[in-house]
Amino acid sequence: MTLPRFAPLAFAQGLFANRFLHRAAHKALFAATMGLCLTWSAVHAWRAPQGAGPRPVASVEWPRQWDGVPVRPLALGDVEQRFAERFPGTMARLTDGSRTLVLRRVDTPTRMLHPAADCYRAQGFGVADERLVQDAQARRWHCFTARRAGASPLSVCERIEDATGQAFTDASAWYWSALAGRSTGPWRAVTVAGPLT
Numbered sequence: 001m002t003l004p005r006f007a008p009l010a011f012a013q014g015l016f017a018n019r020f021l022h023r024a025a026h027k028a029l030f031a032a033t034m035g036l037c038l039t040w041s042a043v044h045a046w047r048a049p050q051g052a053g054p055r056p057v058a059s060v061e062w063p064r065q066w067d068g069v070p071v072r073p074l075a076l077g078d079v080e081q082r083f084a085e086r087f088p089g090t091m092a093r094l095t096d097g098s099r100t101l102v103l104r105r106v107d108t109p110t111r112m113l114h115p116a117a118d119c120y121r122a123q124g125f126g127v128a129d130e131r132l133v134q135d136a137q138a139r140r141w142h143c144f145t146a147r148r149a150g151a152s153p154l155s156v157c158e159r160i161e162d163a164t165g166q167a168f169t170d171a172s173a174w175y176w177s178a179l180a181g182r183s184t185g186p187w188r189a190v191t192v193a194g195p196l197t
Helices: 007-047 078-086 116-122 171-179
Strands: 072-074 089-095 100-106 126-134 140-147 154-161 187-195
Touching (some): 078 089, 116 126, 116 140, 116 154, 171 187
Antiparallel strands (some): 072 089, 089 100, 100 187, 126 140, 140 154, 154 187
């Protein structure tokens, strides 16, 4: 039995339609998933208290030493203070005389815990030489060099620690792990900035 001559054309059209439908379904599923992720993030951001005034920093006991060196508190700047008013936790700036530490206690998973590199870029710094570093205490850090015209270059390192000692060098990895319940809070985010040596 022989097929009519138009059968290959009909077969090819069927494959095209099938491939087109698969791509359309894939794109629709991808768009729905991304919409769900964005909605989930937005809901969590909106649930954070807005305009409740500054959070009491006294409720957290900040360290008096960092890596064996005494540290003293620094006042938050105007921009930092406005950010702290909406942040789901507390934050503090400390110094050991040469380095500045920004400590944030985070009470709930939030997208407001940005990578330090993003914050430095927003302040006009160029960010280069991003790398993972292990210090003398076997702690892993995400480090980079920040440069801005008219300022000395800075070495900046950051990490996030949870209540069980689990550590993250990436804010996004921390967020999804905390949101999924694989990391428990409260969390402490540490950013250390000092002169480039």
